[in-house]
Amino acid sequence: MRNNRAMSAFSGDGRHRVAVLALDHVVGLDLGTSPQVLGSARDLDGRRYYQVRVCTPGGRPVRSAAGFSVLPDNGLELLEAADTVIVPGIHNGPALLDGVLDSEIAEALSRAHGRGARIVSICTGAFVLAAAGLLDDRPAATHWAHADRFARLFPAVKLDADVLFVDDGEILTSAGVAAGIDLCLHLIRRDHGAEVANRAARRCVVPPWRDGGQAQYTERPVPSPSNAGTARTRVWAMDHLGEPLTLDRMAAHARMSVRTFTRHFRDETGLSPAQWLLQHRTDRARELLESSDLSVARIARDTGFGSAAALRQRFHQALGVSPLAYRRTFAPR
Template sequence: MIAIVRKDRARHRIVVLALDGVIPFELSIPSRVFGLAHGPDGEPLYEVVTCTVDGRPVRTTADFSVAVDHGAEVLATADTLIIPAAHVPGTLHESGRLPEPLAAALATVRPRTRMVSICVGSYVLAAMGLLDGRPATTHWHHAEHFRRLFPRVRVDPDVLFVDDGDVLTSAGAAAGVDLCLHIVRRDHGSEVTNQVARGCVVPPWREGGQAQYIERPVPPPSTAGTARTRAWALERLHEPLPLPELAAHARMSVRTFIRRFREEVGMPPGQWLIRQRVDRARHLLEASDLPVDLVAHRTGFGTTASLRHHLHTAIGVSPTAYRRTFHTNASPPASGRRDGTPPDRPRLSAPGPR
């Protein structure tokens, strides 16, 4: 096959690998999200190229096939490689081994290329050995099977996506949108991401994880939910908000409140509250010039030390370092180095903030 020559080395190239049995929705996510990302002068920030292993059309899970313009030769040109969900026939989902043509194609990917999976595309990354000993996620419906097939992977079935630096994985379907928006935000900040989200008519971040979408027994209709209390708490993040106060607002006992909260959100109230405060702090660090101690006060952490501790626990950086990277008035960070090395960024295991 003819080698593909990069026309614009300044633009970050995203290669999307469509496998036989690809799910059309997940396949379309990268081109839609990254295609809407533009710089201040309207210039595209990404180049999205779709390929198959042999350059031929692939079947989808719908009643049509997809034809592409490129084969595996473009894999060696990727700054970021995205593998959407596909039900690959044969050995992959049964034994955890890559089909030989796919393994040969993936062997051409440059070292330090950023690797991304959407939904069960995580099976490919795991079969490559990229997820061994690392946190990752996949669609909740396949999480147990995935864990049995790849026991060395630290599977978290509750989050929408996991960012482990140079390897990122998402949960099913629309969680791929969340992950792609997170990548835009990681590369270019919240202002560009908000523009992309508006173009896609989706929120720039979603509250909670995929645990809220897992099938569970429906509670009795007479039982009150916690949504009203969660909305109430979000308006009062600067206050202490102890658990008994939250339960009293929901008109429940503490035990009932904790149980219902877990059922609806997928995490305990205290963990959810810290996450909301961290998200609010990140937003203020990005979009305002408030002193760090005032950010700590307005988000309910009280002290700079407490904010620093929780922010470092969540994303591995200090408030000052985070502001330096993501403040809206700062110059957008590079989307990747010339050698394909992804930029240094915090590691996340939850949806990014607004």
């Protein structure tokens, strides 16, 4: 039975309840991301879809990595009533340095997961989830700068250091800092569809999604302005997704050799041209499934997949559902 004190922290109006667990050395931006982004998800009458509350172990103040203290209104009992639990990143502490976690915190997270709460981490919050044993044999993301340490401490986790976030169903993890915004927008899109997520993104003055993964943000030599040049071709390709877009055709549009174009494209986006096209064709198909009554076959042609069978295969691979099931879930009723 859920703790009455925890239940009282959330109003009983049916909104999705989110508990943000702040630990010592919490990253300030990570802590503020979910209240800000999820709080921007509203219906057309301005009603919020989420209730977001912050808690700490014992309800005690914790010191942030930015030098200020967090004075919470709730303790770990808040996790007992939450539909989603979010763990922001940390810049120090035993979970990050040694891969261990206070048993009280680990048990609270495990209980929340065990009763069906969705568990989310931002940035190095993945260290906390991994130390609690929640990421074993699962794919996960964390900040690229901490990826080597994460892999050493948690070899049972299938770390992907190149993506902005990983959605593994009831457990989701993001890369560093601003990738938490991407993940929160993904949560909104998953819960309420692209239209609500896009409105939230506009309210936060951020893009609804970003191209590529965090590989594009790792430390590498910055190309000189004279070497840049695939942006114009990417804009052009977005307007021609339904057409055959071969590597030769894209390189010709950019007035580069295929080899040079491919190298600069990956430097600028973190993806190969083929991966980038597949991602954007999938996103366009999702938009059309949500916002139109076009047939699956027509959407497949208009987005460059060619056939309904190819689109179904892609949706099952990327999203785990068919296009029609996706439409039933996310199309306005």
